[in-house]
Amino acid sequence: MSKSAVIIGGGVIGTACAYDLTRSGWRVTVLDRGTIGGACSHGNCGYVCPSHVLPHAGPGAVWSTMKTLFQKNSPLKLRPLSVLSKLSWFLGFARRCNERDMLAAAAGIQALLNSSRTLYDELLAREPIACEWETKGLLFAFHTPHAFEHYAAVDAMLREKFAMPAERYDAAGMLKLEPALKPGVVSGGYLYKSDAQLRPDRLMSGWRTVVESAGGVFRENCEFTGFVEKNGRAVAAKTSQGEVEADAFVVATGAWTPLLNSHLGCKIPIVPGKGYSITMPRPSVCPTFPLIFEEHRVAVSPFQTGYRIGSTMEFAGYDTTMNPKRLGLLRDGATFYLKEPTCEPVQEEWWGWRPMVYDGKPIIDRSPKLPNVLIAAGHGMLGLSMATGTGKLVGEILNDQPPHVDAAAYGLKRFG
Template sequence: MNTNQSRIVVIGGGVIGASSAYFLREAGFRVTLIEKATFGSGCSHGNCGLICPSDALPLASPGAIGKTLKTLFKRHNPLYIKPRVSMRLWFWLAKFALRCNQRHMLQAASARMPLLESSLHLYQKILEAEQMECEWQKNGLLYVYKDADAMEGYAATDQFLTEHFSLAAERFDACGLYELEPAIADEVAGGWYYEDDAHLRPDRLMAEWKRVLLAQDVEIREETEVFKFKRKGIKATGVLTRDGIIEADKFVLAVGAISPQWEKEIGADIPIQPGKGYSLTFPRPQYSPRIPMIFPQHRVVMTPMLSGYRLGSTMEFSGYDSRINRRRINLLKTGAEPYLREPYGDHVEEEWFGWRPMIYHGIPIVDTSPRMDNVLVATGHNMLGLSMGPATGKLVSELISGEPTHVPSRPYQLLH
């Protein structure tokens, strides 16, 4: 195939679609990116901006069911399932439960780690090469605990990550933690520090991706919804939009949490549930921390950015509900209060929610559609789309080009 003459349509304007478009254009393809809303306005906009190889373990892990079962339907808890009749959700939960063991946890972590490590390297390379200003900082990541027992419980995770991935955290008691990060409140038990993790401001990243793509002559069509593929035999020849048919030689479907709506089109089950996450963005507090933190006991993330300060997380399984749940968003503030001297800024600049593409086994999908052999599906990155974006985009380009892949592609097959 003469790549300079081949046209690729990328459906989806989030970080996975943007990364795919970037690497496809770098490979010489003519690229059109189609986004039903505005570029970067979905889950890539208001997340906490962590680039974290330390987060290699999936949610489905030993003990996960026991820890959460009693609180799943309580609205004041970080993980909440809205009671409703949804056989698809209950099948998803059943499959999730079957994965909560050591063997499957290692399988998922082994699949996730190559994308995480590669993306960290690629971010540094791309941001420098393209002069992308997105508040990139490589200050590491702190897991902070209020209780000594919970703090000690993380030792098993640290041992697992060290043994299997050479990913060791530095352990700090309370005194050492205060020296490392003076913004931490009194009476915390301690924490675990991963010095190689990084963070950025996601909305700035997406604005920079758009600038770079346009400069590369990538066509970006916003406010353009794709309804279906136009097919001829086992190949797609175009996509139907309200503005007509857009034809191409190959296609990338990178639509995140709404991927299940495309199951009939691509001819495969996409076992994704939308996991709603929230964030609050503030001006920086007077005593803003330097290092991003995760508070596992409250499941809240704090990210200090150069131009702001963000609290985020929670997990709500309520379908495609676009309402902001006040109880859920207030958990972000109350969850940060026990850990920081000044847990948030003096006013809220933005309240946000996004649907994460949660797949029960925790392994992304990057694979060809069984029905159309020129359509590649890239989805299911759970809470790590930002952390895995560049490596996923590079893998997409390699698969479409027929080149050797820089990470093994087998773990990301649709039917694994």
């Protein structure tokens, strides 16, 4: 008889795990406290970006963060009480702001990013998921000559140490490549052609259908409250809809995961980093490429059926309010660079909690308390980019197969 698995969390990571497990013969039930794909997997910018190899913790990051905090309209916001309540997390981040730790973390990040990029190609060729998949690349645009030239060192590092080359464009080249940019605003840019884009909500709905067609079950508005334990193992998930028995369990609860520490038997070093986005119809002069405006930290996603601007980072704990100032920063950033930055009517203003781990790598490991419970969380801003590789790795671990990437890189032991 086939084995059964309960996946707690119906975002892109949980759905990816469900897909791989159903393909290898498992009977899978996915539980979500809200709607499937309704949290951070819904309103992000849809980038699948192997170029995002480097973690946030790197040389000079503490100083640059402090400077940014005192800038008017900073894309980064820290609430003092949130920092104090998560002081150990921020100290862990500060300790890793050196080249050695940055490069070590980047190796683990790249392994999952590259794996996932290939697996997305395979997934979308194999399954009928209409998610507006495009492989044009991701264009980084810089306003000042200083920022443009400063990034050259980053580009050289990505090229030399991670085999991640980009095409470099001067101001004239950028305007020719991307006519939606305003003349006289951009000094130059870099195009990472290995990056891709999709529409996240359509990926989630299509992927869910594929999993359901293979026998997977999704339960919405089903809140997890703990495990039924027997002989040192979990035998059922306790939920608001009753107990759900299984042979194995995957905890893919994103930013919520630290609230389950007592059930998992360990401290999960994740804090929520709130991001925002605005979705609307495509403007008449719409960008050809997905764009990141580095100095303003604003991302632009020209979907086939819509248009989204997003980003910012707000460390405010589990705050559920919509901050209109953050939405204003998105509009301002897009307006600075683009001929037609927005379009009416606005279809959705959104926020979501990114599950941030201070070293930049996700946690994919067994619970020290319950060995048949596997944690798959903490993908930060790269959950979509790492989803397919994470799903494959989780399947390999639960099926006792050799992992296709170094699983130790994502283990709990690295936190001491």
